[in-house]
Amino acid sequence: MSIKSRITIAYARTKLSSRKVAEGVENPLHDWVELKVRNTFKQDPEFRKALGRSSLDEIDRKVFEEYQLYRFRKQLAYVMQNSYYYQKKYGEAGVVPEAIRTMDDLNKVPLTEPDDLAEEPFLFLCQSQSKIARTFSTSGTSGKNKRLFYTRDDLLNIIDSIAAALRSAGLLSNETLHIMFPAVVAWDPSLMLEGACKVAGLKSVVCSEVDVDEQMRVMKENQARVIIGLTSFIYRITILAREKYDLRSLGVKAIICSSEPLSEAVRREMEGAWGCKCLSQYGMTEMGLATTIECQEQAGLHINEADFMVEVIDPDTGKRLPPGKEGELVWTSLSFQGSPLLRYRSYDISHYIEPPCKCGHSTVGKIGKPKGRRDSATKIGLGKHIFPVLFDEAIMNVRGVLNYQLVLDKPSFRDRLHFTVEFNGDIEQGKVNVLEAILALEEIKSGLDNDLLDPIEVEMKEVSNDFTPKMKPIVDKRRRYDS
Numbered sequence: 001m002s003i004k005s006r007i008t009i010a011y012a013r014t015k016l017s018s019r020k021v022a023e024g025v026e027n028p029l030h031d032w033v034e035l036k037v038r039n040t041f042k043q044d045p046e047f048r049k050a051l052g053r054s055s056l057d058e059i060d061r062k063v064f065e066e067y068q069l070y071r072f073r074k075q076l077a078y079v080m081q082n083s084y085y086y087q088k089k090y091g092e093a094g095v096v097p098e099a100i101r102t103m104d105d106l107n108k109v110p111l112t113e114p115d116d117l118a119e120e121p122f123l124f125l126c127q128s129q130s131k132i133a134r135t136f137s138t139s140g141t142s143g144k145n146k147r148l149f150y151t152r153d154d155l156l157n158i159i160d161s162i163a164a165a166l167r168s169a170g171l172l173s174n175e176t177l178h179i180m181f182p183a184v185v186a187w188d189p190s191l192m193l194e195g196a197c198k199v200a201g202l203k204s205v206v207c208s209e210v211d212v213d214e215q216m217r218v219m220k221e222n223q224a225r226v227i228i229g230l231t232s233f234i235y236r237i238t239i240l241a242r243e244k245y246d247l248r249s250l251g252v253k254a255i256i257c258s259s260e261p262l263s264e265a266v267r268r269e270m271e272g273a274w275g276c277k278c279l280s281q282y283g284m285t286e287m288g289l290a291t292t293i294e295c296q297e298q299a300g301l302h303i304n305e306a307d308f309m310v311e312v313i314d315p316d317t318g319k320r321l322p323p324g325k326e327g328e329l330v331w332t333s334l335s336f337q338g339s340p341l342l343r344y345r346s347y348d349i350s351h352y353i354e355p356p357c358k359c360g361h362s363t364v365g366k367i368g369k370p371k372g373r374r375d376s377a378t379k380i381g382l383g384k385h386i387f388p389v390l391f392d393e394a395i396m397n398v399r400g401v402l403n404y405q406l407v408l409d410k411p412s413f414r415d416r417l418h419f420t421v422e423f424n425g426d427i428e429q430g431k432v433n434v435l436e437a438i439l440a441l442e443e444i445k446s447g448l449d450n451d452l453l454d455p456i457e458v459e460m461k462e463v464s465n466d467f468t469p470k471m472k473p474i475v476d477k478r479r480r481y482d483s
């Protein structure tokens, strides 16, 4: 590393709040969020005025909500001044930043659609191009790519969030993070994580090998203590490795499952194999990825509410829903300066969980484990909408299953379900077990009883040498009148 880049990193490090939280505290994420609120209080007279206080002893939920509303107003004024999109959209809607005083007032601010971002990403840009340090692209539903712009401070913010989340999972600065995303992923989260660790002063090693022996060698050699990676990829390595290695003896403290939903069936298998907690992480590229992580309680994912506001809305009316009610997650970036998004629709279904949490968090809330995208729900037979996660729970629960795909068809008046299952072990017995698990699902049972489904087809496939990430769990080939 050159002297110049060393100095740059050393300087960047001084700006990270996560470095200022003492090592070994009970709840690093909690302390980190509080620190950020206190910093704003110290540095920003407007916030002190909004709060009507000259000192800040305790940060309770009320103070925290005031902090969020204050940051929201500030961000709202910022985008209305600097982004063409928001200037026009909010100007026409008559939005006045100062009028947003309660959480209910947020209903006055129109939602941002992902398609608008895909259509005209430059309209969201709030800074001159020379200030942009990095651009991220992510595919949109309309086929066009969404582009996000980040300044140097935005990137530091993302790094800080990542570091805080890793510490919350138990990673100490003298321990190694093992990063495992398959190399075939279109964009590479490994590089970003590795870079973030470098700046934050955490040790990490990247291993994208499909080969189980190689994964084990790298893990042992570097004494990996926390693993982070693509859920299905870690799962695959786990199932294949546990036959040859004593995974519990490796001393891994936690596994963070990223980028894909973590079903309880998969969690159970992995926790049993490694002898440690398996934590789910959920984030959106549009929000810089590191937005939520599960705590040791495993009852919802804590949100980095110092930098993001999460709301749950009724997807049909667009109105805010109270905590506990299931709906669509809507995100606001409270900190980004490059192209911050306000009240951005995720189309992901979940619910909000208010603090406190048994882990000790008293200020920030959680979201329930996201069920999947609203448009990933499928109707089978005459049943109600079901999410792929339903089949995950049933099929991944069968010992030996590595992955599966369901193809839906309608050759006659009945729906036909064809499952292809990648399996390790006795194929014949595996097939019997998989079929049994599927037939036990209430939705399938009633479909068959009412003659709305063809007999369920299960095709078993032996373990292959390559790994296809995000194998679409459900492919729907049925013709519909509305498509």
Ligand SMILES: [Zn+2]
Pocket: 295, 296, 297, 302, 357, 358, 359, 360, 361
């Ligand atoms: Zn918690």
